[in-house]
Amino acid sequence: MEVGVEESSPLIRERQGKLEKLRRMGINPYGSRWEVTALAGDLQERHRDTPSAFFDSEAVTVSLAGRLMTLRDHGKTTFADLKDRTGQIQVYLREDRLGNEAYGLMKWTDIGDFLGVTGRLFRTRTGELTVAADEFRLLTKSLRPLPEKWHGLVDVETRYRQRYLDLVANPEAAAVFHRRSQLIRELRQFFDQRGFLEVETPMMQTVAGGAAARPFVTHHNALDMDLYLRIAPELHLKRLLVGGLERVYEINRNFRNEGIDTRHNPEFTMLEFYQAYADYHDLMTLTEELLPHLCRVLLGGEELTYQGVRISLSPPWPRLTVVEALRKVGGIREADLEGAEELRAVAARRGVPVQAGWGWGKLVDALMAHLVEPHLVQPTFLLDFPLELSPLARSQPDNPRLAQRFELFVAGLELANAYTELNDPQEQRQRFEEQLRAREGGDEEAHRMDEDFVRALEYGMPPAAGEGIGIDRLAMLFTDSPSIRDIILFPVLRPKEQG
């Protein structure tokens, strides 16, 4: 954003004046390269126990760079805190050490400026590790005042709209994104070690398949055709199983044209992985390894606290079929679980909103969402979902109304969804056709027909199981964040003002 005259506050004008002054003195307020030999946080860690006397006898010279976070001017000396990507360290500037001319430049220096500093380490009277500056250079002049040092940046809207300020002012916010990055790194390692191949499949698709959701539409000019932003990578990943890759995973964005709330952002990050010759029971086992592993690496144990609730990820986790869950957790009588009419009556009685045309499967789904899922705080697998809701999953051999499918819930959040994949092309075609009928019946989220996918299955896809894990929700869990916006750097917001 340009600093327009019309919006320049006195504080900005003040800084602009300093910038002009520096320019006239022949100093570039937007300096360039600076040789960095040390990092603030690393120094703090390395010298945590180094006694003052050590620095008196041994000259430890360091060169670092960062943003000026505080300034304490004492006349002929100044204390400052310099912040880099690893932390902060105090800098001590003395007129007698730097010379009048160099020290005088502090007058035109502000909190928020980027500085390069070289000097010797020492400990102050109060014991704080400090760099006594022998030289410093302005690397970037800051024209706008940063949020206040004590409370940081609190305003939620500004934190999301100007995330850079959140990251500068609130160390906890930066820590969340470090942990998110570590989580994804660890996921990759986990799957790489197990022989999975990381792949990238199209984000722009001619048929938005693999999930029940409304897509975003865009247009390709040269080809003069509409394309959809993907709602899931599933159908492409399974084509790769046909291609013989056997174990694949993808960590990437999905886009769904839906409402926004604390657990939904229109673009979100999903891990999907597929393993040939496995079924959904194998994936439950794998998931019971994966989450505790991530928790150990990130948090140092298999327990975590989410929004004040203690959660243990130590396996094994309870496995409840959907029917059992509705009975035990939802408190629905067994007799009421059999038919659609009975379920409809239960929904009405329990205040669960349902739509007129819904069959048994959709009613089960609605009742689960309201009466069961919010209560699943400790990790719980729900299994054997209605086949009606799972057009890409294989059915139960002993009950064709149910799919070989599970979902994992932790802290009331749906974290994973997996099933034994349907690989019978004829049955797949029929399932797509049923979805098309639902779509014609007004279900905008029903799956679309994907002829090429069916053709791929006709060549033969090995038996396989696949799973999707919502990375954003995992990140929420591992960073104790109440909203998905806290773990997405730039969440979708309505533009403010004219734009």
Add this chain to the structure above:
RNA sequence: GACCCGUUAGCUCAGCCGGCAGAGCACCUGCCUUUUAAGCAGGGGGCCGCGGGUUCGAAUCCCGCACGGGUCACCA
């Protein structure tokens, strides 16, 4: 989409039974060579989100709008 809450200085917040717009930090001037929410003395800074209404008078009361947060609805 419905309901509730919020929007006051760069930041964090008071002020809201209508009567001159406040504090802390930040900023400016002066002093200060180991401070750390540095200190001391002085000073400047406001479209009270936007638009309308009621009133002698509105940051304050009423209506509408915008943006944000929450709950619900919708939805993986």
